[in-house]
Amino acid sequence: MGKHERQKIEEAEKIIVKILNSQKLTTSDRENYWIDHAFAIAKKIKEDFPYIKIARHLGNRYDNTGDILILSNKREFFIETKMSDTKTGIGTKANIGQDALTENLLFENNPKSWSEFRRDKKHEEWVNDYLNHFVKYPKYILKITNPILQKEEKARYLRELKKKKNKTAENILNLIHERDKKEKIEYLNYLKGQKQRKEMIKKFFVLITLGIHKKDVLENLIKSNNFFQEAQNLFVYYSNIFQGKVIVHKEDVGEKVRKIMERFLDFAIIFPKDVTHCKIVGIKKDGSREPLLQIVLHWKNIAQGIKTPCLNIFDLTG
DNA sequence: AGGTATTCGACCTCAACACA
DNA sequence: TGTGTTGAGGTCGAATACCT
Numbered sequence: 001m002g003k004h005e006r007q008k009i010e011e012a013e014k015i016i017v018k019i020l021n022s023q024k025l026t027t028s029d030r031e032n033y034w035i036d037h038a039f040a041i042a043k044k045i046k047e048d049f050p051y052i053k054i055a056r057h058l059g060n061r062y063d064n065t066g067d068i069l070i071l072s073n074k075r076e077f078f079i080e081t082k083m084s085d086t087k088t089g090i091g092t093k094a095n096i097g098q099d100a101l102t103e104n105l106l107f108e109n110n111p112k113s114w115s116e117f118r119r120d121k122k123h124e125e126w127v128n129d130y131l132n133h134f135v136k137y138p139k140y141i142l143k144i145t146n147p148i149l150q151k152e153e154k155a156r157y158l159r160e161l162k163k164k165k166n167k168t169a170e171n172i173l174n175l176i177h178e179r180d181k182k183e184k185i186e187y188l189n190y191l192k193g194q195k196q197r198k199e200m201i202k203k204f205f206v207l208i209t210l211g212i213h214k215k216d217v218l219e220n221l222i223k224s225n226n227f228f229q230e231a232q233n234l235f236v237y238y239s240n241i242f243q244g245k246v247i248v249h250k251e252d253v254g255e256k257v258r259k260i261m262e263r264f265l266d267f268a269i270i271f272p273k274d275v276t277h278c279k280i281v282g283i284k285k286d287g288s289r290e291p292l293l294q295i296v297l298h299w300k301n302i303a304q305g306i307k308t309p310c311l312n313i314f315d316l317t318g
Numbered sequence: 319a320g321g322t323a324t325t326c327g328a329c330c331t332c333a334a335c336a337c338a
Numbered sequence: 339t340g341t342g343t344t345g346a347g348g349t350c351g352a353a354t355a356c357c358t
Contacts, residue, residue: 009350082350095349177325276324300326300347308346312324 012038013057013067013081020045020055020070037083037239040246044237045070045079048250077233096208098309101191101278101295104204104222106269108195114297114309117187123180127151127305130176134158134168155306173303180305184276184297191278192271202267205280205292206257208313260292267292279316291316 012034018025019042032038046052049072056069068079097103099113112120131154141153155176161169203222234253239246264282270289271278277296281289294316300308 095351097347181324294323296324298325302326304325310347314323 009034009083012083016042016045016081017055017057017068020052020068034083036246037248040248041081041083041237041239044248044250048235049077075233077235080234080236081239082236083239095300096311096313098297098311100311105200106197106204107191108197111191111194114187117190118183118309121183121186123183123305124151126179127176130172130179131155131158133172152302152307155302159303176303176305180299181276183305185274187297188271188276188278191269196269198267201269201280202261205267206261208293209253209257209260209315264290 011029011032015025015029015032015035015038018029019039029035049070051073053071053073055071057067067081070077070079099115101107102111102113128151131151134154137154137157141150141157155173158169158173200222207222236251236253237248238251239248260282263284265285266283268281268283268289269278270281276298277294279291279295280293281291283289292315294314296312296314298304298310298312299306300310
């Protein structure tokens with residue numbers, strides 16, 4: 001299977017819409033990698049909602065969650081699809097901005113963001129110090145005037161050398177990696193000492209669960225009080241491969257959120273020891289806790305500590 | 319082996335910026 | 339003042355490492 005299936009996935013969403021609207025499929029539609037998933041999902045949607053008037057593909061829009069809009073008898077609802085080749089893969093729930101933990105008022109007294117914390121730790125400087133343990137960078141890298149770009153190219157260069165079993169390169173990247181990991185844990189320890197805002201944590205959990213991940217939308221909605229309507233009409237269809245067959249299951253997001261709200265008295269962030277993540281947990285009446293979301297401090301590009309810090313969020317609710 | 323933790327890639331949009 | 343370029347941020351997902 002190819003690595004990047006995003007366009008194909010988007011085409012598959014459009015194919016689902018065509019099937020729902022009883023439109024003819026093209027040859028290339030039928031050759032889509034996810035065609036079996038598309039048929040299976042469309043079939044299940046039809047079973048679940050027999051009175052569909054029209055379906056529309058939404059694509060990337062700011063004003064809603066979900067990939068597909070369905071107009072049924074007087075009702076309209078949104079459908080989000082997640083197609084996976086594996087048995088259980090449901091993908092990353094969200095991958096949001098590095099400072100989202102502090103930008104969304106989850107803590108009292110406005111604690112430092114991860115990026116501010118790193119600035120205080122002189123992250124860029126120590127990374128550069130390590131990178132400069134290597135002294136034979138090619139000219140084209142040394143000529144780069146933008147220090148950020150030069151740092152990235154150095155790291156990239158070392159990454160390639162590491163693939164070729166160069167020990168020095170590997171050692172440097174490992175040192176950066178280890179120190180960065182310590183820095184992440186140190187930051188999480190710092191957050192651990194902050195007073196939490198339970199209501200905000202609850203809202204944050206609900207919004208992420210609803211698929212609202214974009215920085216500004218998240219920040220605005222979390223300050224408002226009536227975003228629950230958004231949940232009422234959202235359904236996620238997951239398709240997975242199980243024993244060679246496509247299995248589809250539907251998730252009613254509104255119901256899921258309602259149930260979780262009933263089940264838990266309270267919400268909190270916990271900080272397991274010595275790992276690079278924290279977790280949002282629900283707390284029941286008897287005080288017991290259940291994990292809901294895992295939030296990982298992470299660097300997306302090149303190597304840890306180098307480029308594009310972010311938060312990876314995983315759904316732990318099963 | 320199988321689950322969990324961690325790392326990383328590809329592609330997308332958008333806004334800032336330079337430049338004509 | 340439109341237009342091309344570039345970096346930051348966002349999204350979806352896989353690959354790999356690391357446990358027990």
